[in-house]
Every structure is written in structure tokens, then in C-alpha cells.
Amino acid sequence: MTSDTPLDARSSPRAVRLAARKGELTGPTSGLASGFVQVNLVILPEAEANGFLRFCQANPKPCPLIAVSEPGQRECSVLGADLDIARDVPAYRLYRHGKTSGTLESVANEWRDDLVTFALGCSFTFEHALVQAGLRVRHIDEQRNVPMFNTTIPLSSAGGFGGNLVVSMRPFLAADAIRAIQITTRFPQVHGSPVHLGDPALIGISDIHSPDYGDTVSVGDDELPVFWACGVTPQQVLMDAGVEFAITHSPGHMLVTDIPDSGLALF
Amino acid sequence: MTSDTPLDARSSPRAVRLAARKGELTGPTSGLASGFVQVNLVILPEAEANGFLRFCQANPKPCPLIAVSEPGQRECSVLGADLDIARDVPAYRLYRHGKTSGTLESVANEWRDDLVTFALGCSFTFEHALVQAGLRVRHIDEQRNVPMFNTTIPLSSAGGFGGNLVVSMRPFLAADAIRAIQITTRFPQVHGSPVHLGDPALIGISDIHSPDYGDTVSVGDDELPVFWACGVTPQQVLMDAGVEFAITHSPGHMLVTDIPDSGLALF
Known part of the structure; x- marks a missing residue:
């Protein structure tokens, strides 16, 4: 896969991530790398992250955790090989004091050693399973x-x-x-x-x-x-809490992982 | 367990069957031998039984098959040890030409070498699972x-x-x-x-x-x-078809098997 090949459903998750990293992909990820898990990202300073982790644990239905990074960590082998949390999402959203302060194609310049990343499951995966079972969404x-x-x-x-x-x-x-x-x-x-x-x-x-x-x-x-x-x-909960600093993906602009959708099935 | 012990939820399935066999139990089986599968019985001459088996296969939700006997067979090791299909149900119903022709405590005298027995699952088992999960029925x-x-x-x-x-x-x-x-x-x-x-x-x-x-x-x-x-x-389907001869359990008077309810769980 070279940067000349247009991205589509058959693209590899890594090709999608690399295109986002290079700034070649800045649009939504829906329909790209079909069959692989795309995740919501919430990135918080460690002080807030510890409380947010307890919140996710207490509310697994809206906040299903797929991975949580160590503070400062930008790679995440659970989600994929050669993955950069700060650059592989096509569009990020920055929050300051509970309000959106802009959209960015990379948060490498905003990165801090205390940032903890939460990768949360997204309904794309179960919709894929519904469609594969013959249901119309x-x-x-x-x-x-x-x-x-x-x-x-x-x-x-x-x-x-x-x-x-x-x-x-x-x-x-x-x-x-x-x-x-x-x-x-x-x-x-x-x-x-x-x-x-x-x-x-x-x-x-x-x-x-x-x-x-x-x-x-x-x-x-x-x-x-x-x-x-x-x-x-x-996202609503973080804004309501007025967190001082947070990064999320921009809606529809997800992190594409190497995890196959079927890899998340219980049985 | 002797015949002097009253039957209750803690009775063994075999004790319930033996009490029915001896004519000591002629009432409903609800609440007896709790935690063990109770089954609906349909007993048909082989000629009708072959078609009925195809019907059950095509309609597994109303007609879930747990066991089908060989023609004439009165024991059934899949359902339980020391089990007599013709005597271990507290009350049977006889049908002739699609109409009920009476209730009997035993069908040993009506037994024929061509009779095939169908043991069909009953909602008692899933209701037990619902109640165990804390739901109110x-x-x-x-x-x-x-x-x-x-x-x-x-x-x-x-x-x-x-x-x-x-x-x-x-x-x-x-x-x-x-x-x-x-x-x-x-x-x-x-x-x-x-x-x-x-x-x-x-x-x-x-x-x-x-x-x-x-x-x-x-x-x-x-x-x-x-x-x-x-x-x-x-039962409705058999009556509508006007089958010449059939035996079923009388409603609520089930055959109690040695199969634990949890033994029918898929996962």
C-alpha cells in the first residue's frame, strides 16, 4: 500500500493510520479498513485520568474500555503495530476548561508526559455485525x-x-x-x-x-x-465536569486499530 | 427416598417418576424436583411419527426436541435411568381421531410396538433460569x-x-x-x-x-x-390434523427427567 493508492474498505488499518499521520487523510474513517475495530479516544492528564478510569469501570455500557495507556505513552501494541496515538487520528478535538478549543490534525505539539489515553469501543463494530447477520440498519x-x-x-x-x-x-x-x-x-x-x-x-x-x-x-x-x-x-461527562485539558478524536474521525471486529466477540 | 417421604422441590427426579409409576402421584409436577428438566411428551404411531419428526425439525421453537425414542421403546436413557415412558407421567391424555378420549394414570395397557415418543422442552426450564437471574415472572x-x-x-x-x-x-x-x-x-x-x-x-x-x-x-x-x-x-397441530391415535402428557403433568436445567444451556 503506497500513499498513491486511495483508501477504501479493503485498505489495511495500518495504511489508514499512516495516511492520517502524513496528513493525507483528514476526513471521517467510516467505511475504511472494513472489518477492523475503530475506537473513540479520550486523552486526559493523569490527575483526571485516574478518576475517569474509575468512572469507566462503573459505567461499562457507555464507556467500554478496550485499552488504557501508561502516562505519556504514544504507542499502544494492544491496538496496533507502529501506532502513534498523537498523529494517527485524522482529526482531534482539543478541550480546555470543558469547552472545545479547536480541531487539529495532530496533537504531537500538545503532547505531555502525563497524558493517559483511553480507547473506547464504538458502535461501528456492532453495526458491522448486525449488517453481516442480514439486518438493515x-x-x-x-x-x-x-x-x-x-x-x-x-x-x-x-x-x-x-x-x-x-x-x-x-x-x-x-x-x-x-x-x-x-x-x-x-x-x-x-x-x-x-x-x-x-x-x-x-x-x-x-x-x-x-x-x-x-x-x-x-x-x-x-x-x-x-x-x-x-x-x-x-464526551458530555467530561465537558460537564469542566476538565482543564482533554483531547478526543473529532466525531466520526476514529483511530483504526489492527483488532478484527470478530476479535471483540464474547462467543 | 421411600414412598413415605412427601414429594417436594428437593425430591430426586427418580423419586417423582417412581411415585407416578406406583400411582402415588397423580397431580401436577410443577415445583417438584426443582432444577431438573421436565418435558412435554407426544407419543405417535410410527406412520405419523415420521412426518411429525420432520415437522418438529422445521419448527424448533414451538417443538424443541430433547429426545426421540425408537418405535416401541419405553425406556429412554437420555432422559433418565430406570425410566418407563408408559407409567412415569402422573397423568396422560389419549387422543383418537383428533379428539381427547380421556385421561389415564398409565398407558401401559395402550402401549404398542409401533409407538414413537417425542420429548419436547418446556418453559419451566427457562422460567427457572429467569427467576435465578433475579427476574420476576x-x-x-x-x-x-x-x-x-x-x-x-x-x-x-x-x-x-x-x-x-x-x-x-x-x-x-x-x-x-x-x-x-x-x-x-x-x-x-x-x-x-x-x-x-x-x-x-x-x-x-x-x-x-x-x-x-x-x-x-x-x-x-x-x-x-x-x-x-x-x-x-x-398439541393443537396434532388435533387439527385429526391423528387417529396419540398420547400426550396431561397439561402440567410432565415427565421429570434426570437432566439438570443447566445441562440445556448453550453457554
Whole structure:
């Protein structure tokens, strides 16, 4: 794979990372290196990281940990060979005092010896498993972002962090909803089984067609909305806590790992 | 265990079978020999049995096969040691030309060399697993029979048999419904995962409080009715087909096997 070859579903995870590192890839990673796990990144100074790790442990559905680095570490062999946490994501987001302070193609200049990286599972992996099982995923069919909602489901407070769960929603016929529950149960490291299905009002969602993040999708009268814990939750929690300094991936611009999707299946 | 000891949850499966064999137990088996699989029995002449076996194979959710005997065979080591199919059930039902022709404590006098026995899984096993996981099962809490309904879900026709699925219903809060789907998925030989949840009208049920068999139970506004394939289905199918001769257990009067409930778990 040379830099002249355009990236696509058949690209290797390493080729995607190298393209991001060189600044040749600055767009979203959806559809690239199909079949390999893409992860959400949260990077925090060690002082906040210790509390955030306790928070993730207490809230595994929204914050499923795939890897946690040692302070200052930029490589991560669990995620992939020849991997640079500070440069291999196409776009990073910087936060200061709980607010976004810009998007960067590299955070090598911002790197500090006390930064701890959290790699969190992402729903791309379970959506891939749903599609492979023959299910149709509405927002993919309608070429939109998945609809996401704030809820009244409380998180377990830990390490100085807390708040309410953010969920993503995918509508299914009942039989497909049952199948989707079975399939996603196999993948606890990418949010696992749903947290709710049916009446949205029971978890504080007043209008299924007005998501708080992402896009609206159609929901049939004969369908059940099915709700999964969402990776937006930790980002919201970090902002609410007003953390002094944090780096995350920019939404949709993920770190592509060498882990095959099937490598995260429980059984 | 002697015949003087009253039967209860701690009785061995063999003690329950011997009590039935001696005519000391003629009542329902619910609650006896807790933790061991109880099975539905369908006994047919070989001519019909071959077609019925194809029907079961094509409809594993309502007709999950745990064992099938050779023609004429009254013992069945897969189900238990020292077991007599013709005498170890507390009450049998006889069918002639698709109609019930009476209840018997033994079918030893009716036994024929061409009779094939089908042992089918029963929801007692998965209900035990649900309760052990901390879920509340409504009809158990309300001390009623599980509500069962005819549906418009077509069965796969095979071997001269066909019709529509009969389902049992248990209401749960959404999070518990998700858990119940996970737990029952582990037990394909006792009906496995649900076939539907949510709107009863989508499977042809007009009133959730008017079951076709069993008793009505309360369903909360915040609950989803969850529907499983039901062992009444094969009995209904046999009657609809007008089979010349058949024997089944009498409802609630099951054959208690030596198989531990956990022995049927997939994982």
C-alpha cells in the first residue's frame, strides 16, 4: 500500500493510520479498513485520568474500555503495530476548561508526559455485525448519522464524574430487535446489549424525531425504537465536569486499530 | 427416598417418576424436583411419527426436541435411568381421531410396538433460569397459569402437519425484557428466545387480557408483553390434523427427567 493508492474498505488499518499521520487523510474513517475495530479516544492528564478510569469501570455500557495507556505513552501494541496515538487520528478535538478549543490534525505539539489515553469501543463494530447477520440498519440505509438522545437514565457517579446516559437509537421490527439484542450481547466492549426498547418517554425522550445529536431517521408504526448506550456520553461527562485539558478524536474521525471486529466477540 | 417421604422441590427426579409409576402421584409436577428438566411428551404411531419428526425439525421453537425414542421403546436413557415412558407421567391424555378420549394414570395397557415418543422442552426450564437471574415472572407471582394465545404467525408445514404458532406471554419492563431475551437465548431446547415483543396486534392478538389458554395476568403501562413459542402448538397441530391415535402428557403433568436445567444451556 503506497500513499498513491486511495483508501477504501479493503485498505489495511495500518495504511489508514499512516495516511492520517502524513496528513493525507483528514476526513471521517467510516467505511475504511472494513472489518477492523475503530475506537473513540479520550486523552486526559493523569490527575483526571485516574478518576475517569474509575468512572469507566462503573459505567461499562457507555464507556467500554478496550485499552488504557501508561502516562505519556504514544504507542499502544494492544491496538496496533507502529501506532502513534498523537498523529494517527485524522482529526482531534482539543478541550480546555470543558469547552472545545479547536480541531487539529495532530496533537504531537500538545503532547505531555502525563497524558493517559483511553480507547473506547464504538458502535461501528456492532453495526458491522448486525449488517453481516442480514439486518438493515436504518441510518445506514438512509445515509445519515445515527440519532442520539439525552436521557433521564442516571450514570453511576465515580472519580468526580457523573450525569445522565446518552443513547443512540436504531428502529427494528420486533423479531429483528430480538436478533439485534442477541448479536450486540456478544460485543460488550462496543456498548453491548441495548439499555431500553419501546416507549421513548420512559427514559425521558419526548420526541423520537428530534435527536439531541446526529440526524433523525424514519421509524415505522410496526417498529420498536431500540436504544444503546452511546460513546457521546463520556464526551458530555467530561465537558460537564469542566476538565482543564482533554483531547478526543473529532466525531466520526476514529483511530483504526489492527483488532478484527470478530476479535471483540464474547462467543 | 421411600414412598413415605412427601414429594417436594428437593425430591430426586427418580423419586417423582417412581411415585407416578406406583400411582402415588397423580397431580401436577410443577415445583417438584426443582432444577431438573421436565418435558412435554407426544407419543405417535410410527406412520405419523415420521412426518411429525420432520415437522418438529422445521419448527424448533414451538417443538424443541430433547429426545426421540425408537418405535416401541419405553425406556429412554437420555432422559433418565430406570425410566418407563408408559407409567412415569402422573397423568396422560389419549387422543383418537383428533379428539381427547380421556385421561389415564398409565398407558401401559395402550402401549404398542409401533409407538414413537417425542420429548419436547418446556418453559419451566427457562422460567427457572429467569427467576435465578433475579427476574420476576408475573404468572408465578400471581399464582396463575401462563397466558397463552393463538397467533397469525404461520408454522412451516412439514410431514402433513401445519397451522399457526401458539405463544405464551410474560410481561416485563424493557430492561428486564432485554435480560430475558439474553437468558432464554441460552436455552434453545426449551423454546429459546422470544418470537415477538411489544404490540400484540402485530401477531394477531386482539386482547392481551383474553388468553386462548391459561389465565390472564396483569400488564403494567410501562411494561412490554414478551411472547415465546409455546408447547401447546404441537398439541393443537396434532388435533387439527385429526391423528387417529396419540398420547400426550396431561397439561402440567410432565415427565421429570434426570437432566439438570443447566445441562440445556448453550453457554
